[in-house]
Amino acid sequence: MGSPRTLFDKIWDSHVVDVQEDGTCLLYIDRHMVHEVTSPQAFEGLRNAGRPVRRTGQTLAVADHNVPTEGRDKGIADEESRTQVETLAANCAEFGVPYLEMNDIRQGIVHIVGPEQGFTLPGMTIVCGDSHTATHGAFGSLAFGIGTSEVEHVLATQTLLQKPAKNMRITVEGPLRPGLTAKDLTLAIIGKIGTAGGTGYVIEYAGEAIMALSMEGRMTVCNMAIEGGARAGLIAPDQTTFDYVKGRPMAPEGADWDKAVEYWSSLPSDEGAAYDVEIKLHTDEIAPQVTWGTSPEDVIAVTENVPNPADINDKNKAAAVQRALDYMGLTAGQPMTDVKIDTVFIGSCTNGRIEDLREVAAIAKGRKVAEGVRTLIVPGSGLVKRQAEEEGLDKIFKEAGFDWREPGCSMCLAMNADKLAPGERCASTSNRNFEGRQGRGGRTHLVSPGMAAAAAIKGHLADVREFL
Amino acid sequence: MQKFTQLTGIAAPLDLINIDTDMIIPKQFLKTIHRTGLGKNLFDEMRYDDNGQPIADFVLNKEPYTAAQILVAGDNFGCGSSREHAPWALLDFGIRCVIAPSFADIFYNNCFKNGILPIKLPRETVDQLMEKAERGGNAMFTIDLENQDVVDPDGNKHAFEVDEFRRHCLLNGLDDIALTLQKDEKITSYEGKRADEAPWVALQQG
Numbered sequence: 001m002g003s004p005r006t007l008f009d010k011i012w013d014s015h016v017v018d019v020q021e022d023g024t025c026l027l028y029i030d031r032h033m034v035h036e037v038t039s040p041q042a043f044e045g046l047r048n049a050g051r052p053v054r055r056t057g058q059t060l061a062v063a064d065h066n067v068p069t070e071g072r073d074k075g076i077a078d079e080e081s082r083t084q085v086e087t088l089a090a091n092c093a094e095f096g097v098p099y100l101e102m103n104d105i106r107q108g109i110v111h112i113v114g115p116e117q118g119f120t121l122p123g124m125t126i127v128c129g130d131s132h133t134a135t136h137g138a139f140g141s142l143a144f145g146i147g148t149s150e151v152e153h154v155l156a157t158q159t160l161l162q163k164p165a166k167n168m169r170i171t172v173e174g175p176l177r178p179g180l181t182a183k184d185l186t187l188a189i190i191g192k193i194g195t196a197g198g199t200g201y202v203i204e205y206a207g208e209a210i211m212a213l214s215m216e217g218r219m220t221v222c223n224m225a226i227e228g229g230a231r232a233g234l235i236a237p238d239q240t241t242f243d244y245v246k247g248r249p250m251a252p253e254g255a256d257w258d259k260a261v262e263y264w265s266s267l268p269s270d271e272g273a274a275y276d277v278e279i280k281l282h283t284d285e286i287a288p289q290v291t292w293g294t295s296p297e298d299v300i301a302v303t304e305n306v307p308n309p310a311d312i313n314d315k316n317k318a319a320a321v322q323r324a325l326d327y328m329g330l331t332a333g334q335p336m337t338d339v340k341i342d343t344v345f346i347g348s349c350t351n352g353r354i355e356d357l358r359e360v361a362a363i364a365k366g367r368k369v370a371e372g373v374r375t376l377i378v379p380g381s382g383l384v385k386r387q388a389e390e391e392g393l394d395k396i397f398k399e400a401g402f403d404w405r406e407p408g409c410s411m412c413l414a415m416n417a418d419k420l421a422p423g424e425r426c427a428s429t430s431n432r433n434f435e436g437r438q439g440r441g442g443r444t445h446l447v448s449p450g451m452a453a454a455a456a457i458k459g460h461l462a463d464v465r466e467f468l
Numbered sequence: 469m470q471k472f473t474q475l476t477g478i479a480a481p482l483d484l485i486n487i488d489t490d491m492i493i494p495k496q497f498l499k500t501i502h503r504t505g506l507g508k509n510l511f512d513e514m515r516y517d518d519n520g521q522p523i524a525d526f527v528l529n530k531e532p533y534t535a536a537q538i539l540v541a542g543d544n545f546g547c548g549s550s551r552e553h554a555p556w557a558l559l560d561f562g563i564r565c566v567i568a569p570s571f572a573d574i575f576y577n578n579c580f581k582n583g584i585l586p587i588k589l590p591r592e593t594v595d596q597l598m599e600k601a602e603r604g605g606n607a608m609f610t611i612d613l614e615n616q617d618v619v620d621p622d623g624n625k626h627a628f629e630v631d632e633f634r635r636h637c638l639l640n641g642l643d644d645i646a647l648t649l650q651k652d653e654k655i656t657s658y659e660g661k662r663a664d665e666a667p668w669v670a671l672q673q674g
């Protein structure tokens with residue numbers, strides 16, 4: 001036997017097709033997901049060079065960023081958005097790539113669709129022209145975002161040129177207490193390591209709190225590995241993973257299933273495997289989180305106050321904090337729970353799954369959205385929407401005064417009609433609070449679904465634990 | 469892809485950390501289905517006011533920086549989304565080299581695919597270069613990929629590291645898809661081997 005290997009090492013080793021002199025590897029890609037924003041120029045490149053798509057069956061396309069979340073029967077009003085979606089459909093037809101069209105029940109955010117369809121499986125290499133591809137690492141697969149040139153490279157060759165990443169392990173010990181969710185764990189981790197903390201690493205998340213999460217929660221954690229600078233996040237596959245995958249439309253069956261489970265069970269990191277960096281947290285130190293600034297690392301517990309730039313020694317950091325406070329319209333020292341909000345957005349590939357909607361419903365049930373607060377609940381896919389409706393969650397939402405929409409990325413990045421106006425303040429379950437992310441001049445506070453629901457009801461940022 | 473060997477030009481100082489790809493090219497410009505034409509919207513929200521008028525003190529609106537070919541910036545440049553529209557916008561504006569203490573992974577990678585050279589230098593060096601870049605049109609920088617150094621306006625040389633394969637591709641303007649396709653046999657033989665070990669990977673072709 002060789003030396004002990006990490007989960008990352010094992011997946012990597014099993015996908016190397018060729019190694020160049022300088023150590024650059026040609027890595028085989030098992031699954032490639034495609035969406036409308038980052039693919040048109042890649043298909044154009046293929047067409048110009050007369051190249052086909054090498055493995056159409058291992059490719060899956062869906063439009064999500066530009067699709068409207070209401071009035072779908074009328075099509076897409078915005079001309080450029082419509083062109084982009086139509087271009088994807090035409091490219092898929094021309095190159096023979098499977099495509100889920102906008103009114104298909106399976107349509108949704110690419111990172112929610114892959115797992116739902118069993119397209120995402122443990123031990124695989126998975127890419128998409130989208131940074132939140134990290135989400136799929138929850139299955140113990142090496143999943144990362146790529147640029148459009150690389151999308152073209154994968155379409156043409158089913159491989160990528162890569163150098164191996166370094167191994168980082170983040171262990172979260174302790175039980176998950178009520179009100180503490182996967183979103184709080186992942187935000188707390190980013191607060192601890194910073195947005196560049198994971199650059200050059202693949203992060204393996206481990207420990208009691210992580211392994212106790214459902215697949216939905218694990219996807220939330222891995223989804224934001226990119227906000228910690230890492231290209232990918234990973235969680236070892238276990239029974240929770242296999243139970244989720246079993247019976248999905250594209251998952252293996254029969255003898256293949258047994259063989260697959262045996263193989264997947266061999267993937268968790270070996271005893272004694274070496275990590276370049278180890279980081280430990282305990283759930284005792286983690287309260288429900290909220291961001292105050294314009295970077296995901298600008299995060300604190302909801303019980304804390306807005307930080308003061310005067311307390312920061314590093315001049316670049318202090319200037320960045322001041323700039324963020326000016327943009328966000330916040331005052332140093334102000335309690336976070338005093339911050340009034342205008343809008344609540346619940347959805348995205350971070351928190352648009354069924355479990356997230358159940359979390360919202362638990363808070364919303366029998367309560368009312370505060371006067372004047374605009375709310376949007378956007379399920380991550382058509383299947384999530386259907387399940388929520390079967391469980392009667394939509395009724396709870398509507399009775400409480402929430403707006404229940406069609407699936408897509410929506411106000412996570414505001415490429416469709418759902419956006420913030422300048423100065424508008426939003427409690428959002430998405431993953432990025434950058435300047436202008438949810439609309440020019442818009443102000444975003446990243447929170448968990450329960451925290452977003454609590455903010456909707458109070459009309460200001462609030463501690464979800466008061467509602468439990 | 470355009471070759472990158474040597475570049476002499478004006479460097480624009482942008483002294484901010486965590487410049488994300490949403491800042492470099494906001495999402496409203498991602499609806500294009502082309503690679504070109506994004507330069508006018510580079511840094512759009514910092515560059516233009518609500519009426520679409522240029523904001524006078526934003527560096528790329530000031531002479532001589534409207535003709536900058538090099539950008540000097542703070543830590544973690546290019547973080548955020550994977551959008552290759554960010555390097556496309558830089559390139560379309562005329563920027564062919566970005567110097568910063570650190571870069572986000574995907575952006576860093578995307579640069580090389582578009583003939584842009586991202587250069588990592590120690591923070592103190594970047595701070596010095598930032599100051600020199602403030603001098604404007606009289607302060608020309610030379611980037612020499614052959615020799616792997618930056619020559620600042622005072623003639624000081626700052627060596628930088630770059631991955632050998634990426635350097636080779638950039639120097640020769642090579643398209644990596646064509647290079648990879650030369651390894652077609654290896655890919656096919658890998659697929660054959662993998663089909664035995666993990667038959668669930670190769671899904672039926674559509």
Ligand code: SF4
Nearest residue numbers: 132348349409412413
């Ligand atoms: S939901 Fe947001 S982060 Fe996720 S894929 Fe869509 S735009 Fe990207």
